[in-house]
Amino acid sequence: MGDVARIAGVSASTVSHVLNGTRKVDSGTRLRVEAAIEETGYRRNVVARSLAAGRTNTIGLSIAALTNPYFGSLVHAVERALSDAGYVLIVGDSHDHVTSEKRVTDSLLDRQVDGMIVAPAAGSERVALPDIIRTGTPLVLIDRGVDLDCDQVGPENVSSARSLTEHLLDLGHRRIAVVRGLAGISSTTERFEGYTTALADRGIAVDPGLVLEGDSNTDVAEREVHALMSTSDRPTALVSLNNAMTIGTLKALRALGLSIPADVAFVCYDDFEWSDLFEPKLTAAAQDVETIGATAVDLLLRRIRGHEAEPQRISVPTTFHHRNSCGCT
Amino acid sequence: MGDVARIAGVSASTVSHVLNGTRKVDSGTRLRVEAAIEETGYRRNVVARSLAAGRTNTIGLSIAALTNPYFGSLVHAVERALSDAGYVLIVGDSHDHVTSEKRVTDSLLDRQVDGMIVAPAAGSERVALPDIIRTGTPLVLIDRGVDLDCDQVGPENVSSARSLTEHLLDLGHRRIAVVRGLAGISSTTERFEGYTTALADRGIAVDPGLVLEGDSNTDVAEREVHALMSTSDRPTALVSLNNAMTIGTLKALRALGLSIPADVAFVCYDDFEWSDLFEPKLTAAAQDVETIGATAVDLLLRRIRGHEAEPQRISVPTTFHHRNSCGCT
DNA sequence: CTGAAAGCGCTAACAC
């Protein structure tokens, strides 16, 4: 920067101002500075800039599981919204585990991110999140909610899962099994609540034998479903509570040679790119990932700009894709 | 840091050294410093540290399309390898377009990343990449190769695509169509080469009418395949050259009511989580994303540590998953 | 409209 200033015959401060457009600069001067920049191939040092300015224009994102295509799309949506706003994204994968999540969020905080977006791991509200809040760094939670006082954005869970279940009930099913995701996270709890209330509304008691703990792990779900569907009084319908559970469930049904919807009707929370390629096409509740990401960024930027207000919790509606796996034609 | 030093009764330099383990510190002193850190809730400022130390412990990754699950897994693999090595990842999505790719890589360079990994967009060798090389920042290319002198890691393309095609030939097919990805990138060129050489080996000429330009766009592929398969002398087999092309192809076949493999045999490059859930199960060449990511990180770290040697080009073998869509039982 | 100067918070010689 000193070189540029010297060549252009101005001070470093002027170079800084033409670079950032932070104050009026005579057009002749500006041209000279720009020529000097061009000539030297000068490139600004954002690290030094961040140190001096006290902000980094960087947002940290801690994501539960980057391999899950759902989270992949979420990262994409967040990245796009941030880059439109002139921010850069740093991502860390928490592997859905509090310990590595803490490592990730600490590292982000050390890097002086201007704000953080976290897709919390189970138990996060007792480990990583309080520390973030203590630093005063603007924070918004994404995907899963926790019982903390901060902005949160996620998909609508309860009524979506309820609609899926009700659809099955409307078709006459009475023995409907459910494959739950990871215990202890809000999405599982809420989606399960949607399932139970749908049943309760029709005066049907929840049969514990029809509640499968898939643990958000494909293999576990597959085993559980396999076991359940091998019994003599197996359910006539299944509802899967997230995409990993769906894969596990479908594998189990396939292994057993059970066909959908003839042998068992099926509906699921979360949509796939191949949902209507599958035979039969999957009836599913699809999350609006774009909106979730954009909303999270919006809330965060507002906080960064000093917006003081009660934390908000936003539920983004899902879309019900009515296809064939439920048994409708 | 000043506070910590004062409370512990030492100099800032000693605090720095206990923080980084950069020199021997008396254990009593260290304890006092650690106590002071605990007491003040001090957190190191990595930005200042980077400026002073002249390195950021940060690696930039420019990825062509974060929404593609394949790239999602790649990011995940890279992130893991880097975090094991104590580095942090900054990702930018180039949307497979040179202009936004340039924006991404410039921003990464401005942020003083210690190294860059780039999944180049088409045309990148004339825009973003030369500038990166000019700065002297260690660089490794991933996924797609370009004609430049730098480290590159990607999946094996030619012989993988050739094996897929040969398998179809072995089954007696002679009219085999191919759905190509984005023109102008190495993976498309090389995979197509695998297809043509397989045909040439059997003395079969490439029929231009059977070569579809899918442009790595699902919709385009769907249209092309739909058109081709609606003709009277349609091919008896199809090979798809990447995952997006596969989705498009399957949609078209489904829309036409053509069944695989009875009406048309099908094999594809790239595997899916649902490949063996699909009916029929898809015969595919699967990339080893983990190895690609880990290898790229390995090459990069070696460069960062000052390793001087001829740039390497590494092809990671694919795995042939022999399933049913090819028509075997 | 432009420059001078004081840092931002840390690291790394260099002394002791």
Add this chain to the structure above:
DNA sequence: GTGTTAGCGCTTTCAG
């Protein structure tokens, strides 16, 4: 084993 000191490259009052 520890402290002193000089920056790292930029932003931003404060003057002019």
